Amino acid sequence: MTAKPMYRSDKLLYYSLLPFAAIVIAAFIMLFVVLGYVSAPALHRYGIGLFTTTKWAPNEANPSKSVYGLLAPLFGTLVSSVIAVLLALPVTVSVVLVIEEYAPERLRELIGSVIEVMAGLPTIVYGLWGLEVLAPFLREHIYSPLHQLLGFIPLFSCKPITGFNLATAGVLLSIMILPYMVAVARDAYRSIPFTYKEAALAIGATRYEYAKIMMGLAKPGIIAAALLGFGRAAGETVAVALVVGNVPLVSSCLFKPAYTISSLIANQFSMAPLYPYMMSVLFTGGLVLLLIGMAANTVAVIMITRARKRLG
Amino acid sequence: MADPRIIKEKVFLATIFALTILGILPVFHVLAEVIVKGSRAIARHGLGILTSTSNGILASLVGSAILSILASLLGIPLAIAAGLFVAEFSDTKLAKITRVVSRSLLEVPTVLLGMLVYIVVVVPTGSFSLLAGAIALALVMLPYVMVHVEQAIESVPPIYREAGYSIGMTRAEVLLGVVAGVARRGIATGVLMGFAKAMGETAPLLFTIGAARTTLPCTCNTPLANVLNPGDAVPLMIFQYAQMPQKIYHDMAWAGSLILVAAFLVVFLAVRLLVKEVRT
Numbered sequence: 383m384t385a386k387p388m389y390r391s392d393k394l395l396y397y398s399l400l401p402f403a404a405i406v407i408a409a410f411i412m413l414f415v416v417l418g419y420v421s422a423p424a425l426h427r428y429g430i431g432l433f434t435t436t437k438w439a440p441n442e443a444n445p446s447k448s449v450y451g452l453l454a455p456l457f458g459t460l461v462s463s464v465i466a467v468l469l470a471l472p473v474t475v476s477v478v479l480v481i482e483e484y485a486p487e488r489l490r491e492l493i494g495s496v497i498e499v500m501a502g503l504p505t506i507v508y509g510l511w512g513l514e515v516l517a518p519f520l521r522e523h524i525y526s527p528l529h530q531l532l533g534f535i536p537l538f539s540c541k542p543i544t545g546f547n548l549a550t551a552g553v554l555l556s557i558m559i560l561p562y563m564v565a566v567a568r569d570a571y572r573s574i575p576f577t578y579k580e581a582a583l584a585i586g587a588t589r590y591e592y593a594k595i596m597m598g599l600a601k602p603g604i605i606a607a608a609l610l611g612f613g614r615a616a617g618e619t620v621a622v623a624l625v626v627g628n629v630p631l632v633s634s635c636l637f638k639p640a641y642t643i644s645s646l647i648a649n650q651f652s653m654a655p656l657y658p659y660m661m662s663v664l665f666t667g668g669l670v671l672l673l674i675g676m677a678a679n680t681v682a683v684i685m686i687t688r689a690r691k692r693l694g
Numbered sequence: 695m696a697d698p699r700i701i702k703e704k705v706f707l708a709t710i711f712a713l714t715i716l717g718i719l720p721v722f723h724v725l726a727e728v729i730v731k732g733s734r735a736i737a738r739h740g741l742g743i744l745t746s747t748s749n750g751i752l753a754s755l756v757g758s759a760i761l762s763i764l765a766s767l768l769g770i771p772l773a774i775a776a777g778l779f780v781a782e783f784s785d786t787k788l789a790k791i792t793r794v795v796s797r798s799l800l801e802v803p804t805v806l807l808g809m810l811v812y813i814v815v816v817v818p819t820g821s822f823s824l825l826a827g828a829i830a831l832a833l834v835m836l837p838y839v840m841v842h843v844e845q846a847i848e849s850v851p852p853i854y855r856e857a858g859y860s861i862g863m864t865r866a867e868v869l870l871g872v873v874a875g876v877a878r879r880g881i882a883t884g885v886l887m888g889f890a891k892a893m894g895e896t897a898p899l900l901f902t903i904g905a906a907r908t909t910l911p912c913t914c915n916t917p918l919a920n921v922l923n924p925g926d927a928v929p930l931m932i933f934q935y936a937q938m939p940q941k942i943y944h945d946m947a948w949a950g951s952l953i954l955v956a957a958f959l960v961v962f963l964a965v966r967l968l969v970k971e972v973r974t
Contacts, residue, residue, distance in 0.1 A: 388865075395866040396783055402775035403792040406840070409833060410795045413806060416813050476713035484707065493718060495966075500721045502887075502962060504894025506929040507951050510936050511724045514731075514944070557720045588699050590706040610801065617803025619897040620933045644805050644897075651809075651901050668806050679801040 417669040424450070424662035432666060438630045438646075440657045450663040454630035456670065458548060458640040462622065463615035465552025465636075466559055467608050473556075474563040474607060478571050478600075479593050481564075501561035509621030512554040517545030517625050520553060525637050540635035546627035549636040554625055555618060559611040566610055570603015570686065571596065575693060602689035606682040613678035617671055619644040643667040725955065732952025735945035743949050749942070751950050753907040757925035758893060758954075761827050761903070764921060765892040769832030770839055770885055777843025777884075782869050784848075793844070799837040805897035807833045812901040822904025824925040830898035835888035842884025846877035879968050886968070890961040894954060896929035905930055928954050 388396060424432060428450065435451025477497070481490050525542035532538045574596060582595045597604065627639020628649055647664050654661040736743055743750045776792060783789045811830040816822055850873050858868035874881065904924030928950045935943035935950075 391864040391866060395864075395869065396779075396786075399775055399779035399782070400788065402772055403779045403788060405772060406776045406792055406799070406836065407795050409836075410799055412814065413802065413810050416810050417806065420813060470717075473713045473717035476710035477717055479710050480714045484710070493714065496718045496721060499725075499959075499962060500718070502890055502894075502958060503721065503724065504896070504929055504954055504958060506894070506896045506932045507724060507728060507955060510932055510947055510951055511727055513936055515723070515727055560717055588703040590703045591699070593706065593710075613801050617801075617805070619803065619805040619900075620929070624933070624936055644803060647805055647809070648897065648900055665809065668809050671803050672806055675801050675803055676798060679798060683797070 413672070417665055417672060420662055420665040421669045422662070424659055424666045427659060428663070432663065436630055436632050438641075440653070440660055442657075445658045448657060448659065450660065451630070452643065452646075452663065452667050452670070454632050455641040455643040455646040455667060457632045458551075458626065459616050459642040459644070459671070459674075461636075462548050462551040462555060462626065462640070462642055463612050465549065466555035466615040467563075467612050469553065469556035470560045470563055470611055471604075471608055473560060474567050474611075475597060475604065477560075477564050478567045479596075482568065482571050483593070484589070497561045497564055500557075501565070505558060505618060505621045508554060508558050509624040512550065512621060512625040513546075516554060517550045519545075520550055521545035525549065529637065536634040537636050540633070540637050542637040544627065544639070546625055546639055547637050548626065548640040551622050551626040551640070551642065552636075554621055555615040558618060558621060559614045562614055563607040563611040566607035566682075566686075567600065567604050570600045570606065570689060573603070573690060573693060574599045578693075599693065600689075602685040602692075606685040606689075609678045609682040609685070613675045613682075616642075616674050616678075617644060619648050623648045643671050728948065728951045728955050731948040732955075735949040736952070739942075739945060739949075743946060744953070747908060747910060751907075751928065751931055751946050753910055754926040754928045754931040754950060755953065756910055757824065757903070757907075758928040760824055760921065760925065761831060761899075761927050762889060762893045764824065764828035765831035765835060766885070766889050768828060769835045769892070770888060772832070773836045773839035773884070773888065774843050774881065776836075777840040778847065778869065778874070780840065781844045781847035782865075796837045796840045799833070800841070803897070804834050804895055805900065808898035808901050811898070816902055819922075821922070822902060822906075822924040823922045824903055825921045827899045827903035827925070827927065828921070830902050831892040831895055834895050834898055835892045838891055839884045839888035842887060843877075843881050846880025846884065847873060849880065850876045883965050883968050886961050886965050890958055893957060893961075894929060896927075896933050899927050899930045900933075903927060903930065905934065907931060 428435075432450065432452050433456060434453055435449065436454040437449045437451050438454070439449045441447040441449075477493065481493055485493065521542050521544065525538075525545070528538045529540070529542060578599060579592075579596070582592045587595065622642050623645035626642055626645050628641055628645060629639040630641045630646075631638050633640075647667055650660065651664060654664055739749075744755065745752055747753045776796070780789045780793045780796070784793075808830050811826050811833070815826040815829055819826070847869075854872050854876055855868055858872040863871065903926065905926050906924035907926035932947045932950050932954075935947040938944070
């Protein structure tokens with residue numbers, strides 16, 4: 383149980399705090415058990431077909447003819463999260479370099495505070511802004527010109543009829559995950575020993591060359607930031623549900639409306655008790671989200687630990 | 695001619711500063727839009743938009759206040775006790791496991807916590823309730839507060855513990871009487887951050903509180919019955935009203951956003967003051 387023997391009074395403290403730790407662990411285990419338990423009927427009935435079907439057709443008259451496919455939402459979750467990470471990554475690296483190296487003291491603190499406000503702002507506020515401001519703006523000034531100039535590229539080949547699509551979900555998510563990615567990457571950057579910095583400066587590196595060397599050293603931390611950002615983006619629910627369009631489509635064009643697993647859950651959950659298996663299918667989607675999040679988290683933690691060891 | 699290395703450096707610096715500005719610009723736009731559209735909505739419909747349940751958002755404001763307080767009452771003591779355990783007995787196996795679990799909980803999409811509470815609380819009790827929502831929010835804030843508590847306890851210099859032990863205090867007396875006292879600002883920061891998190895979350899409430907916004911949750915007689923009734927919350931109201939076609943609902947959503955953002959900024963500034971006082 384313990385590494386060191388404890389006195390009786392210490393044991394009393396240990397055992398009186400223990401139940402609270404146990405509650406935390408129990409809640410976590412319960413999450414897996416409940417998601418697994420409620421998912422089981424759908425997995426049993428539809429099997430792997432659940433992830434290879436795009437059709438989402440609850441049948442009211444004849445529930446046994448209902449078809450539920452999670453392929454489109456799974457596709458939407460992965461694509462919108464990848465877009466978000468790709469957009470946020472260069473900005474993350476820039477922000478870290480600016481705060482840690484190049485900005486004057488006052489500006490550094492200001493940017494740091496702004497990033498903290500970004501992290502704490504309720505996600506629904508981003509959602510409302512995305513719906514009323516960002517989506518119309520992107521459609522008008524980014525998607526339409528892209529479609530007209532580069533329409534031969536499959537990604538931009540369809541006409542952006544509304545601003546509610548995968549691209550907008552990706553852009554909004556990139557804004558929302560930026561502060562988390564900056565926090566993780568900044569920690570990694572700070573853990574680079576000072577001697578490396580001195581060495582880089584001593585050989586007369588320009589600021590560009592210096593940054594390149596430092597980013598090479600912070601690379602595992604940057605990858606960890608990308609993974610944690612991906613996990614956050616995949617799990618984000620309400621903001622995405624407001625801008626993604628909520629149509630189960632799998633398309634190579636980013637300007638088509640789409641679905642994500644979390645927005646599917648947000649939209650369909652209230653009707654689910656009316657249809658057999660629908661609740662179970664939604665929980666299967668939730669289980670997939672949980673596994674994506676845990677996988678991203680585990681790999682990120684391994685990357686960070688490995689980087690710490692390597693840099694000593 | 696200029697050295698190409700110097701040109702490269704200049705281009706590089708310009709690029710990272712431009713990307714940094716691009717990265718933080720959206721949040722200023724979000725804040726500006728919330729202030730402009732929120733105050734415009736209040737100006738257009740009068741204060742009734744905040745103080746009426748029929749064509750205002752009073753039920754959501756009251757619901758959010760009850761939810762944040764109730765979630766804090768449930769989540770914060772648990773988070774502090776578990777955080778103390780993890781920090782104080784960090785060499786035990788159970789503390790190590792608890793730490794890993796709490797870090798994992800941090801990365802669990804919050805909508806899943808809502809689904810968990812739906813199955814564990816809403817289905818067995820047969821009704822949506824503010825209590826169910828508060829339990830879901832307590833789970834959301836739990837790992838955030840725990841991280842802050844752990845860090846606050848771990849940052850206390852060992853000399854305080856040694857002083858306590860040297861005058862014959864037990865481990866519990868040292869932890870609760872000395873170390874927790876020294877770390878109180880750090881703990882308070884965690885509590886405030888957790889509160890702000892609970893206030894702004896939407897997804898855990900989708901399937902737990904039932905979005906009852908035409909009546910106030912306080913119309914019944916005993917306070918206990920209130921939290922067992924369905925209710926509403928500002929974030930949930932914004933999410934649902936934003937999807938309505940009529941303009942009045944959008945106005946209410948923006949007015950709600952203004953209140954929500956204002957409340958968040960107050961908590962944020964309180965945290966700032968706490969942290970600053972520690973430094974000096």
